[in-house]
Amino acid sequence: MKKIVITEFMDLPAVESLKQKFNVVYDPTLVDDAARLVALVQDCDALVVRNRTQVRGELLAACRKATVIGRLGVGLDNIDVPACEARGMKVIPATGANALAVAEYVIGTAMVLLRGVYQASAEVTAGAWPRAALSSGREISGKTLGLIGFGGIGRLTARLAQGLGMQVMAHDPMLKKMTRCGRRPM
Numbered sequence: 001m002k003k004i005v006i007t008e009f010m011d012l013p014a015v016e017s018l019k020q021k022f023n024v025v026y027d028p029t030l031v032d033d034a035a036r037l038v039a040l041v042q043d044c045d046a047l048v049v050r051n052r053t054q055v056r057g058e059l060l061a062a063c064r065k066a067t068v069i070g071r072l073g074v075g076l077d078n079i080d081v082p083a084c085e086a087r088g089m090k091v092i093p094a095t096g097a098n099a100l101a102v103a104e105y106v107i108g109t110a111m112v113l114l115r116g117v118y119q120a121s122a123e124v125t126a127g128a129w130p131r132a133a134l135s136s137g138r139e140i141s142g143k144t145l146g147l148i149g150f151g152g153i154g155r156l157t158a159r160l161a162q163g164l165g166m167q168v169m170a171h172d173p174m175l176k177k178m179t180r181c182g183r184r185p186m
Contacts, residue, residue, distance in 0.1 A: 005040050007031045008050035010072060022046075038062045046070060049078070056080035060087075068092060074151070096152055103157040107164070110145065114138050141165030150175060 003023045006015065007030040015026045025044070030037050031053045041047055041063045048070040049055060055069055060083055063069075069084055071093040084091050112118050115137030123130045145161045147154045150172035158168040 002045040003043060004046045004048060005030070005037075005044045006048040007037060007053045008072070010048065010050075034059075041066065048072065051075065051078055054078050056083065060084065063087075063089070070094070072097075074153075099153045099156050102153050103160050106157050107160050110161075111140050114140055114143070143167070144169060147171070 001023045004018060006026045009028040018024050025040055044066050046068040047063055047066050050072045067089055069079060069089055069091045074093045074095050079091055081091050120130050120133050141164055144167040147170040150170040154170055161168050
């Protein structure tokens with residue numbers, strides 16, 4: 001049976017699903033025990049990491065049998081992708097897995113900050129209702145949202161913002177120039 005080592009937090013239903021077909025070593029604290037991690041990956045077929053596990057150097061060298069490195073996220077800055085590919089390992093990010101949640105978080109946080117609700121949290125928790133402070137917030141429609149990065153999550157965030165009547169400008173080092181997103185008809 002193929003062995004998968006998971007070094008950081010992963011949703012338990014997903015871990016249980018993997019355990020039905022594979023020998024799974026799951027320990028969300030494994031990332032903090034380098035010696036144990038290096039020992040466990042020596043005979044694994046796949047390694048699944050989040051953002052703290054650095055797949056390079058000694059850890060990568062210890063992955064003698066692994067053919068797959070899974071990344072629970074999209075950024076690959078913690079994985080030496082060229083070295084993995086040179087060893088015949090496929091690196092698979094979880095592209096799109098939580099894109100909507102992140103985009104909604106960005107829009108929701110922008111709304112909370114713009115309305116000034118966050119600054120009144122202590123008063124509301126204490127039982128007060130600072131009507132004047134909560135009524136003087138600004139609306140998000142007509143504002144401009146600047147995005148740094150315009151990949152899948154950035155584009156989804158732009159669509160949500162445009163749906164609220166916002167203008168969107170984005171910068172991504174992979175694009176040649178600043179992008180001004182057109183308004184979509186509602």
